[in-house]
Amino acid sequence: MFARRIVVVGSGYVGLTTGACLASLGHKVICADVDAAKVTRLKAGEVTILEPRLAELVAEGLAAGRLEFVLGARNAVADAEVVFLCVPTPMGSGGAADLAAVESVIAEVRELLPSGCVVVNKSTVPVGTAARVHELLDRADVAVVSNPEFLREGTAVHDFLNPDRIVVGSSAQDAAERVAALYAKLGAPTVFTDAPSAEMVKYAANCFLAMKLSYVNAMAELCERLGADVADVTEGMGYDRRIGQSFLQPGPGWGGSCLPKDTHALVQVAEAVDFDFMLLRASIDTNTRQRDRMVAKIRDAVGGVLDGVRLAVLGLAFKAGTNDLRDSPALAVAEKLRAEGAELVAFDPGIPAAVPGMTDAVRVVSDPYQAAEGALGLVLLTEWPEFRTLDWPRVAGLLAGKAVVDTRNLLDADVLRRAGLAWHGVGRSPVA
Structure with missing residues (x-):
């Protein structure tokens, strides 16, 4: 596997994990962030995110000279072969994803990217964002690839280094293969597809998990009313290989940085094409009720x-x-x-x-x-x-x-x- 010169824009959960793990695979990685205090801490190897093995990988990358932190994307991209966008895409007006950070980065680096560079959307973004990024770049010599992350907080490093699959979406086959090759050491199945489908995979997966959690929370209430034990019910369900045992634990409702914004965003995407995603809306309502x-x-x-x-x-x-x-x-x-x-x-x-x-x-x-x-x-x-x-x-x-x-x-x-x-x-x- 060839080592690549990679820039990761954004050093939050996804960006820092992506940068540290890619460095551990032998690549040369520069992580850029707009937060000067964060960059200073990371240069010193100080990781404030509570995530097993992440601080160790950062320290190893710094010591080996494969991992670097800089302030601002424009100071990182001059020699980049691949630029990962790992910036926040929070819930915006009406539940739609706010792409302001993505668009800001593109405006900042558009003229600085070297010819032949590949820009990779790692952040969770609505279907059509890769096309939007390509339009904003206005660079025929720079390809855009969708490569969604599937990292769980608390096990993010493990998930990155032991992935169930790698999803790569682009109309540029060479660019897609270059991005997939970054993960070659991991030996994971790779799904090559178009960018819209790759973008949809992330939403489809997260929203399915949200619906599964809402289902088990509703089932728990029904168990209470009927005198059944939800622990026994979910154990019996979990042995069914079509269902599996994960995401069958009832609780106070689902949350975190992904499921709430992704479910609302997909509802908005559906409404934009005149599709009433009633099942997903019911899952959101069930979560609120929980x-x-x-x-x-x-x-x-x-x-x-x-x-x-x-x-x-x-x-x-x-x-x-x-x-x-x-x-x-x-x-x-x-x-x-x-x-x-x-x-x-x-x-x-x-x-x-x-x-x-x-x-x-x-x-x-x-x-x-x-x-x-x-x-x-x-x-x-x-x-x-x-x-x-x-x-x-x-x-x-x-x-x-x-x-x-x-x-x-x-x-x-x-x-x-x-x-x-x-x-x-x-x-x-x-x-x-």
């Missing part, structure tokens, strides 16, 4: 009133293993609890202190037992495995009440019962 249902469950567990009630909250990040608070269902539930007058004291292993503008609904503490002290009830909102091994008799002694609402079905109900606590799960009968 958060309200968790609030109702918590309210009932502590006696029917939340105003003035102190609650301990375990977990704020959108999933265990990350410190990402973007569109966190834990925060969404916490904000609804606070709106009803509850006083919330929260602990999260990945969030050591308050994050202004994000955790304003709670008081963040650095110890789970401090969160429990004097609280009428405890609410688990993020599935950190270390919560299972807390000293639950100690927690019981600190709480002013007995209710524990486990929105992730993470805890051992019998352990809590022996500690004198009443466990309330999702889709399962309470244990007291």
Whole structure:
């Protein structure tokens, strides 16, 4: 495999993981970002993203001279063979993806790209974005390729280096093959297609997972009403190879940086071509309802009133293993609890202190037992495995009440019962 000179524009979850992993495969990578403080930290090997192995790969890349960080894309692209766009595409007006960052980068580097360079859309972008980028570039000598990422926060490095598939979309076969060759060492199946289909693959995959989660959350509510146990139901479903065991865990709703914006974006894309994606809209509505249902469950567990009630909250990040608070269902539930007058004291292993503008609904503490002290009830909102091994008799002694609402079905109900606590799960009968 030939080593390539690669530029990665954007050093967030996707960009930093992409850059560090490509450097680990032997390529020469320059990561560019507009945040001067971030660039300074990364040059020193300081990684603030909580992601297993990422800091190690950055340090290895820096030490080997294969990884470099610079301020601004224009200072990176002069000798690039491949330029990856890994910039934010947040939810914009009406739910559509906001492509301002993509368009800004293209305007910045358009005249600086060397002839024969390939521009790669790595960010999640609507169908038609590759064509839009090609139009904005207005460079017949620069190809555009769609190469969506399929990285899960908390396992992003593992996912990059052990991919289920590589998807490459372009009308320029040579450019597509050059991008696919970057991953040759990984030995993954490669799907070659056109750019619109490659762009659609990412949305189709994420929206399917969102619908699967909404389905299991609805099934959990039905189990509660009928006296069935959702854990047994999903176990029985998961052995069916047509369904599989992943994404069958009920919870407080899905969130994070991808699923909410991607589901809304695909609804907007569908509406633009006069297609009413009713199934996807129902999944979004079900997710919103799930958060309200968790609030109702918590309210009932502590006696029917939340105003003035102190609650301990375990977990704020959108999933265990990350410190990402973007569109966190834990925060969404916490904000609804606070709106009803509850006083919330929260602990999260990945969030050591308050994050202004994000955790304003709670008081963040650095110890789970401090969160429990004097609280009428405890609410688990993020599935950190270390919560299972807390000293639950100690927690019981600190709480002013007995209710524990486990929105992730993470805890051992019998352990809590022996500690004198009443466990309330999702889709399962309470244990007291």
